[in-house]
Amino acid sequence: MKAIAFILLFFTCAIADARDYSSWLENCSKYRETVESILGKENVSKDYYYLMVAESRCTLKAESHKGAKGFWQLMPRTGKHYGCSNLDDVECSTRAAILYIKHLQSSFRTFKDVIFAYNMGGHNYRLNGATNEAIGLYNRIMEIKRNDSE
Numbered sequence: 143m144k145a146i147a148f149i150l151l152f153f154t155c156a157i158a159d160a161r162d163y164s165s166w167l168e169n170c171s172k173y174r175e176t177v178e179s180i181l182g183k184e185n186v187s188k189d190y191y192y193l194m195v196a197e198s199r200c201t202l203k204a205e206s207h208k209g210a211k212g213f214w215q216l217m218p219r220t221g222k223h224y225g226c227s228n229l230d231d232v233e234c235s236t237r238a239a240i241l242y243i244k245h246l247q248s249s250f251r252t253f254k255d256v257i258f259a260y261n262m263g264g265h266n267y268r269l270n271g272a273t274n275e276a277i278g279l280y281n282r283i284m285e286i287k288r289n290d291s292e
């Protein structure tokens with residue numbers, strides 16, 4: 143009986159997640175052209191747009207329990223380091239996120255590794271490997287991208 147309940151819960155959550163991803167994409171659609179334009183001009187894969195969607199759902203004033211803020215969920219110190227003190231500004235935070243992503247790409251070669259390092263910090267990822275939270279973020283990005291392509 144427990145196995146059936148678990149399977150039902152799993153599929154119910156999967157269907158709910160797919161619907162949620164559609165609403166996340168819809169909420170972010172008003173920023174997509176701006177973000178993808180900046181990504182393109184900076185020669186960064188447009189797949190990173192899905193990182194922004196997964197991180198904040200494009201919710202204004204988004205803030206994590208760890209203090210990451212804005213569309214790209216950057217730590218305020220990281221944002222300032224990369225030239226953005228207003229992480230709720232989509233253009234400013236996108237430019238800062240791109241600089242951070244480029245920095246990570248110099249150490250980590252794959253999209254997946256960059257996502258893990260973005261979530262955890264490069265040093266923590268190098269020392270400890272991916273956490274369940276970082277793996278969950280990567281999987282969420284891939285699922286959002288699949289939902290967007292359908």
